[in-house]
Every structure is written in C-alpha cells, then in structure tokens.
Amino acid sequence: MLDKYFDVIVNVSLFYGIERTGIANMLNCLKPRVGIYKKGDYIVTSGQTYENVGVVLKGTATVSKESISGNRIVMTLLKERDIFGEIVAFSSMATWPATVQAQEACEILFLPRSKIVGDCDKMCSWHRIFIQNFLRVISERAIVLNKKVEYLTIKSIRGKICSFLLDHYNKSGSKEIELALNRNELADFLNVSRPSMSREMSKMKEEGVIDFHLSTFRIIDLQALKAMSEL
Amino acid sequence: MLDKYFDVIVNVSLFYGIERTGIANMLNCLKPRVGIYKKGDYIVTSGQTYENVGVVLKGTATVSKESISGNRIVMTLLKERDIFGEIVAFSSMATWPATVQAQEACEILFLPRSKIVGDCDKMCSWHRIFIQNFLRVISERAIVLNKKVEYLTIKSIRGKICSFLLDHYNKSGSKEIELALNRNELADFLNVSRPSMSREMSKMKEEGVIDFHLSTFRIIDLQALKAMSEL
DNA sequence: CCTATTCTGTATCTCCAGATACCGATTTTG
DNA sequence: CAAAATCGGTATCTGGAGATACAGAATAGG
Incomplete structure (x- = not known):
C-alpha cells in the first residue's frame, strides 16, 4: 500500500541508515496512516489532540500559528520528506501547538506516537536505529533553535x-x-x-x-x- | 557504589517512572562513571570529545560559552538533579559546545551515550521508559527554546x-x-x-x-x- | 531595631534602527 | 530581446530604547 511512496520514505531523515526491507518491516509494525489533502485543506489544526508525527510524502504545506490577537503567522514551509510534530511527540503536550495546512495537494504519512518507542516486543535492530534517528532529529532541531537564540540575543x-x-x-x-x-x-x-x-x-x-x-x-x-x- | 546517590538519582527526570530496582538494573547496564570535582575544576571543556550525558549528583556548576572574541559568558546554572549535554548526545556533534565548571564542590554522574539507546539485548521495559524520558527531556528543551525565540522576535x-x-x-x-x-x-x-x-x-x-x-x-x-x- | 544592601521606579540625554520612498541593477518571462 | 517584476543600495526623518544617575522602597543582616 505504501509502495508508491517508498522512494520518498527511504530518504526521510527518520529512516536514514535502515535498509529497504527494514523500513518495510518497520512500517508494518508502526501501522501508519496516509492522509490525502487538497490545496487549502487543514492537515492538523492548532488545539487538536496530538496523536501522530507527520511526514510529507508529496506536496507542500505551511505550519502556522495563530497569534494571541488572531492573525495567522506562517512559521515554516514543509516540502517532500519534511517531518512535522516531532517535537510534540514526546513532550507532555497533548494538543497541536500549530496548524498545518496544505499549500498544494498533499499526501501525508502519520506515524502514531504510541508505536514509535515500541511495544514491538523484540525491539528489532532497525527499531533501535529508528529511535536514534528520532533523537538526532529532535536534538538537531534544538541546536538550531539554540543558535537562533544566540543571534537574536x-x-x-x-x-x-x-x-x-x-x-x-x-x-x-x-x-x-x-x-x-x-x-x-x-x-x-x-x-x-x-x-x-x-x-x-x-x-x-x-x-x-x-x-x-x-x-x-x-x-x-x-x-x-x-x-x-x-x- | 552508587548507593549513596540513590535518593538523588531517583528524582532525576531521566528516571521518572522507573522503580528503584529498575533503576538499579539500569545503572548496572549503563555502567556510569562518577566524577568528583573541587570548586573551580573543569568538568568538561568546550571542544573536548563528547562521550557522556552528565547528571549533577551534588553541588552546583556553571555552563559557559567562550564568545568569538574570547569572553566567557555564563549560560546556565546547574544544580542537583540537573542534566547537561543531553542535546549533544544524539546530534552529530562530536565535541562539547560549551564548558561546564564546578561552582562549588561537585559530584557528577556520566552516562555513556553509546549505552543509552541500548546494546542491552533484551531492551528491558524500564529501558524503554528511560528512552521515552530522554525524548521528553530533549523535546521540552526544544519547546522552551522555541518559546524563547518567540519572545525575542x-x-x-x-x-x-x-x-x-x-x-x-x-x-x-x-x-x-x-x-x-x-x-x-x-x-x-x-x-x-x-x-x-x-x-x-x-x-x-x-x-x-x-x-x-x-x-x-x-x-x-x-x-x-x-x-x-x-x- | 537600626544599618547596610539590594531592588525598583524615574528622569535625562543620546543614538541606533525602523519606516518609507526611490532609483538603479538584476533576473524573469513572455 | 524587451517589458515587468524582483532585488539591492541609499537618503531622510523619527521614535523607541539604551546608558547613566539617583532617590525611595524593600529586604537582609547584625
């Protein structure tokens, strides 16, 4: 079912260093969902219950935040292979802090947060790599933010x-x-x-x-x- | 050997939700090292090879960064139960980006980064919780940084x-x-x-x-x- | 309880950076 | 290749925020 997306998935940073068969097994175990969106559709909305990490398989999307006084501010532009919501996944936040909207027709892979750390009993070797990748992605996001704080200061x-x-x-x-x-x-x-x-x-x-x-x-x-x- | 620190360790955020026996097993498997420092000693120095996540067991320490022109700027103050170096652990950085120095006599627990994701074959249940905690700690650091960027902007x-x-x-x-x-x-x-x-x-x-x-x-x-x- | 120290509010002066407008250079596109 | 759109440099004017200094309030310490 995910075959048509495989060439994209293989290049997503969360799957770096895992062979195609490993990824296939993994997706089997993660039971991801694919969502298809038309231009302008809301992929997730701010305040909605958080459940999945998102991966853009196709198209582009905007991440925006509603400011206190009501204007929407675009914070990031997502393109193919980009990940979103990865920082919320393991924080204690229960809802999305921002809205993601399809800028053009989009196809999104949703990885359930509950499955990521693995109730997969045998914690296969590729799963370990997956978690390392996850840690790396989040850490590097933090490092970039830190650098940004330095400039702004x-x-x-x-x-x-x-x-x-x-x-x-x-x-x-x-x-x-x-x-x-x-x-x-x-x-x-x-x-x-x-x-x-x-x-x-x-x-x-x-x-x-x-x-x-x-x-x-x-x-x-x-x-x-x-x-x-x-x- | 770590018995005397146990009451501190139990309250370190990385170990939340793990029972005492679980923590004991885990420490057994992580093979941590304890370092003892006098006031003013360098615990790690900027540029040094990164190997461990640090946990303050006793005392206080400063995290400082050498600016380009050479002045040292204190960035954070660490106290008992605080963690440092957790963001570097899984990034692709190979060296410490900052210096940590004992402000008063310090005892520090070092958890080897290589052991954290687990070559512990059976990936015991508490190990899973440990990794979730790790992800949570890093994610929340990122969220705080994000908030800070918002204010500064x-x-x-x-x-x-x-x-x-x-x-x-x-x-x-x-x-x-x-x-x-x-x-x-x-x-x-x-x-x-x-x-x-x-x-x-x-x-x-x-x-x-x-x-x-x-x-x-x-x-x-x-x-x-x-x-x-x-x- | 009184002194010393730290913390907070306020005034003045200066200047850095924002807003705006405009023009020439560069790139895009038909 | 020409027209249009974007991009980059510069000038002017103004306002907001920094630096500094000081006095009164609050707190700490003996």
Missing part, C-alpha cells in the same frame, strides 16, 4: 552580521562566503529591517572590514570582525 | 511584556500573576534593559492596562493587552 545589527559571517567562516574555513539567502531572508533571519541591515553592511565595507557583491561576501579584516561580533 | 518592549503576561494568564487562568523573577531577571529574559522595561510597565499602569506592585501583577484590560501583544 545580540543587540546591534553590526554584531549580528559579524557573528553570522564568523559562523560561516568557522564552518567553511574560507573567508569567501556564498550565501544561500537573499537580503530579505537574511534580514528576516536576523530579525532586523532590510534597509538598516544594508546600511550597516555598507558601512562595514567602507571601513574595510568586509567586502561583498550580491550574495558573495569576503572577510577582509578578521580581527576587526571578531572584535565587533558582540557589540 | 517581538520588537517592542511593550509587546514582549504583554506576551509574557498573557502566557502566564493562559497557563494559570488567573489575572493575578505572581512572578518568580525580579526585574533584572525579567529584563534579562526579555533581552531588554531594566529601566526601559520599568518605563514601559509604568506607562501601561498609567493607561490602566495592568497594575503591579513588586512581583505581583494584575491584568486589568485583557483586550488591550491582547491587542498590544505583538506591536
């Missing part, structure tokens, strides 16, 4: 830019940085306004700390960059 | 205060709120300066939206509070 725009560039430098080891984000997205990520960010970047270029053209950045004065990274 | 001080109070209201259901934080801690948490926060709170009091005296707050105009919660 920096007060000045300059400090944010410097930290951002330094992190890239530390990861790649190269003073030449190619960003995947455009200015709007970067400004959004750092939680500042685009013109203010541009202004600050231009100043830094003038001062000879960095150079850039469109999405290509180059660190010129590494020392200065470090010194300014936490103003 | 709000631009205005007023918005932050409103959201903060509303969250408390939603949790307790009461318009009378007793805070555990003092002004400095609250300002720190919201990442604003204390005088600026006080100024804003006073304005809101004047406007008849809230009332407060020291750590006792009262919501007067709930509608107004909601309306302002995301300026």
Whole structure:
C-alpha cells in the first residue's frame, strides 16, 4: 500500500541508515496512516489532540500559528520528506501547538506516537536505529533553535552580521562566503529591517572590514570582525 | 557504589517512572562513571570529545560559552538533579559546545551515550521508559527554546511584556500573576534593559492596562493587552 | 531595631534602527 | 530581446530604547 511512496520514505531523515526491507518491516509494525489533502485543506489544526508525527510524502504545506490577537503567522514551509510534530511527540503536550495546512495537494504519512518507542516486543535492530534517528532529529532541531537564540540575543545589527559571517567562516574555513539567502531572508533571519541591515553592511565595507557583491561576501579584516561580533 | 546517590538519582527526570530496582538494573547496564570535582575544576571543556550525558549528583556548576572574541559568558546554572549535554548526545556533534565548571564542590554522574539507546539485548521495559524520558527531556528543551525565540522576535518592549503576561494568564487562568523573577531577571529574559522595561510597565499602569506592585501583577484590560501583544 | 544592601521606579540625554520612498541593477518571462 | 517584476543600495526623518544617575522602597543582616 505504501509502495508508491517508498522512494520518498527511504530518504526521510527518520529512516536514514535502515535498509529497504527494514523500513518495510518497520512500517508494518508502526501501522501508519496516509492522509490525502487538497490545496487549502487543514492537515492538523492548532488545539487538536496530538496523536501522530507527520511526514510529507508529496506536496507542500505551511505550519502556522495563530497569534494571541488572531492573525495567522506562517512559521515554516514543509516540502517532500519534511517531518512535522516531532517535537510534540514526546513532550507532555497533548494538543497541536500549530496548524498545518496544505499549500498544494498533499499526501501525508502519520506515524502514531504510541508505536514509535515500541511495544514491538523484540525491539528489532532497525527499531533501535529508528529511535536514534528520532533523537538526532529532535536534538538537531534544538541546536538550531539554540543558535537562533544566540543571534537574536545580540543587540546591534553590526554584531549580528559579524557573528553570522564568523559562523560561516568557522564552518567553511574560507573567508569567501556564498550565501544561500537573499537580503530579505537574511534580514528576516536576523530579525532586523532590510534597509538598516544594508546600511550597516555598507558601512562595514567602507571601513574595510568586509567586502561583498550580491550574495558573495569576503572577510577582509578578521580581527576587526571578531572584535565587533558582540557589540 | 552508587548507593549513596540513590535518593538523588531517583528524582532525576531521566528516571521518572522507573522503580528503584529498575533503576538499579539500569545503572548496572549503563555502567556510569562518577566524577568528583573541587570548586573551580573543569568538568568538561568546550571542544573536548563528547562521550557522556552528565547528571549533577551534588553541588552546583556553571555552563559557559567562550564568545568569538574570547569572553566567557555564563549560560546556565546547574544544580542537583540537573542534566547537561543531553542535546549533544544524539546530534552529530562530536565535541562539547560549551564548558561546564564546578561552582562549588561537585559530584557528577556520566552516562555513556553509546549505552543509552541500548546494546542491552533484551531492551528491558524500564529501558524503554528511560528512552521515552530522554525524548521528553530533549523535546521540552526544544519547546522552551522555541518559546524563547518567540519572545525575542517581538520588537517592542511593550509587546514582549504583554506576551509574557498573557502566557502566564493562559497557563494559570488567573489575572493575578505572581512572578518568580525580579526585574533584572525579567529584563534579562526579555533581552531588554531594566529601566526601559520599568518605563514601559509604568506607562501601561498609567493607561490602566495592568497594575503591579513588586512581583505581583494584575491584568486589568485583557483586550488591550491582547491587542498590544505583538506591536 | 537600626544599618547596610539590594531592588525598583524615574528622569535625562543620546543614538541606533525602523519606516518609507526611490532609483538603479538584476533576473524573469513572455 | 524587451517589458515587468524582483532585488539591492541609499537618503531622510523619527521614535523607541539604551546608558547613566539617583532617590525611595524593600529586604537582609547584625
């Protein structure tokens, strides 16, 4: 029944490192449900009883949260192979904290939370890997959030830019940085306004700390960059 | 050998819901190590190879991070029964991202990461609970971080205060709120300066939206509070 | 119970960053 | 290839929040 989705499922991070036959056995034991949605359909709604971890098999969906005053804010965009609800699964929350809605026609795999840790008696070897994967996915989500908190905590725009560039430098080891984000997205990520960010970047270029053209950045004065990274 | 710590261990969140005998068996299988530290000793240092999840059995310790420019910033204070390193355990990180140092004489339990998911063949029932606990602890850490990101993303001080109070209201259901934080801690948490926060709170009091005296707050105009919660 | 210390509210001054508008550069698309 | 749409840099103006200083309230400690 899940055969047609197999090529997608095999590449879902929760199943990394498990062979096709293992996954097949596992799905047998997890007894997942597949939901099919039309564009605009609600996949889960905020406040609804939480029961399953979701996996997008096909299509795209938005994760949104109703703010206190009533406006909906889109928080994430989900695409094929993305997971949602994985953090709620094992917390003590009983309901969905956000709404997931089909942005285009969607097919979703639901893995029952109760089955994941396994009442599968023999706790087969692939099940162990599955749980490790689960732990890894959640942990990495936490690490990303932690990093985000670090950026947001920096007060000045300059400090944010410097930290951002330094992190890239530390990861790649190269003073030449190619960003995947455009200015709007970067400004959004750092939680500042685009013109203010541009202004600050231009100043830094003038001062000879960095150079850039469109999405290509180059660190010129590494020392200065470090010194300014936490103003 | 671990007998003297048992009353502490029983109350560690990772072991919730497991009977004493279960915990004893489990510790047998996890083969943990206990480390004893004097005040000021380094328990783990940033960059060191990651191997164990830590549990504070006795004493207090600080978690600190070296910023890029070299100053150390204390991020958390650990006390008896607190866990550290639980998020790194299952990520793909190979080294400690922060330093943990004994603030007073400390005794620490180290649970080897490799044993946690269990090469314990029969995956005993308490082991399953242990892993569920682990998942819960990490998930809840992620949820807290997520909440923190929400607060930090709000631009205005007023918005932050409103959201903060509303969250408390939603949790307790009461318009009378007793805070555990003092002004400095609250300002720190919201990442604003204390005088600026006080100024804003006073304005809101004047406007008849809230009332407060020291750590006792009262919501007067709930509608107004909601309306302002995301300026 | 009185002193010392910490905590909280308030005023002033300065300035950083947001909002807005606009233009040129770049990319997309028909 | 031309027209349209998106994207990026810059200028101006303004407001909100930070820094600092200080005084009164609350709490702790002897």
